[in-house]
Amino acid sequence: MGYVAIKGGEEAIKNSLAFYEEAIQTHQNIEASFVENALRYGVDRVMSEGSLYSKKLASLAILKSGGDLLNASFFLRAHRSSCARAGIAKTIYTDDMRVARRISSAFKDIKGGQILGPSNDYEVKLILKKTLNKTVWNEYKDEDIFVESALKPLRDANMVKTLPKDKTISDITRVFPSAPYPRSAVMQVMARGESGSMLGFAYTSMRGYGDIHPTIGDLRLGSCEVKFTHPLTKNEVKIGEIDMTACEVAATFEKQNDGSTKLTTGFGCCFGFNETKAISMSILDTTLYNKSHTIGQGGIADNFEMIVHHIDGIESQGFTNHYKLPHYVTFQADLQVYENAKNYAKDGEKK
């Protein structure tokens, strides 16, 4: 190996990119609209983790990244930074969601009923054998369905622990708060967190490092209206609808400061249809704000520092991959320190 000439880098990355693009160029034959429809769960995940609601851009990003969803989310985040923010939309209440699916595993019968909707929960995962499911669609009504949360009756009966509301709502994309983190910031971090990381952390609380044992009180998928105050007319206008998933879990009972005993719950919600992420988020919300009974504190999913700083896919992916960058200066420095320590140990033996 000769001396690494300084002009090599330019050519090398150009060629490397060309190789990469050639390797995934088959996507030239695929329309972004095909991705949007056929791979909707991928698209939804990218919108959620990329923190930008655009099915069109998310589909394009999936194509541009050859199906690597983390990279696709990264495209959306980068794009987001070049967009000015118009303002803050009105609060969306997921109870007002036009539901496509709503289930509760806490109650057998609930107001509005169990609506299974589109789900692959009971799909038998046989990759080769495929029989078409024929549905008699006309047996179903096609009117919009709105149902209150299955946990509402418990809340109305004052059985559910409530947390104090933040006085001002954080925007983590404008000011990232220091500890102790406001709840709105924590929820925002989770709403755009990486599904797999959140699943992993939530799972630790289910086996081994916690005992919250969540029961899904209300899990819903559907679309919500986004309302905005028009900057000129100051009228409230509907600017569109977004698909969302929301989940409320009920956990255990906890003694409150006023001596009463209340049911603890957690909430999760994200862009698009992503049940695993919404459930994971609702579990993390529960573990963060309620103490575990058996292991007390010292779990993994009950640690704000742990969750707030380690679930962002764009950040963890970027940093993990940065170890591919050259580190020869730092390694050289480490080697010299090691050499000194080795000599120090040797000198010690002589004595």
Place this chain on the structure above:
Amino acid sequence: MRYGFLDEDAKKEIRRATLKAIAIPGYQVSFASRELPIARGWGTGGLQVTLSIINEDDCLKVIDQGCDGSVNAVNIRNFIVSVTDNATTLDTQEATIIQSRHRIPEEPLKEGQTLVLQVPYPEVLTNVEADSFKQKVMHANSDYAKLWVLLYEDTAQFGDSRIGHRYPVMVHDRYAMDPSPIPKYDTRKLHNNKALILLGAGREKKIYAIPPYTKVEPLKFEDRAFKVESFENKKCARCGASGVFMDEVHTDDGTVKYYCNDTAYCDKKLEGKL
């Protein structure tokens, strides 16, 4: 595309954070940190600082591990040029802004220049205290006892600190600071440097600074010398320079050769300009 990629609100915010950082040397100022088209951990903190301070008259130099031609340096330089159309240079003297990863150039910096260092771990206390709230309290109280204990334990076991790079420094007798992963050879250059040194951590969302002519000292016991990397009796196999930070290169025939790590310095030396 907007000049400097970031929207104006973002630039304003980063400039404000930067000004605050300069006003409190060594103190980490939080900022929102935008995602960039370059991955987190690849220099997005430095990039955001550079993109928010650069103007049309600036001449830019980008280095990675001492080298202007390293893939990441090329990539970052190309990106900045694509969103600013600014002039670039390899010459340390010519540059008004130098963005660097893991090195401070061999040629001394001068007044009016800005060195932007990319930072992976801005928090010097991370290895001794993981909780960011407690870290903040420790900084507020100038309580660096845990760092001293770490230094003591290392010295007792290994004769010296085990920290090879990003050696903790004390800035202006007040804040302990992580100087980014520069070798100890470069740590000394932080002291009374004529240039403004800005440090940006994108993923960790922190900006901090060492203004020109600031007292910066490595954290060490007063009866122990601060040992830097040494390349005694080594000469650059290309330009013949000695007494600089070297790359150790293992050749195919099994011999070991040494070259200047700062490639721009090596070029200049070879051309007889130094």
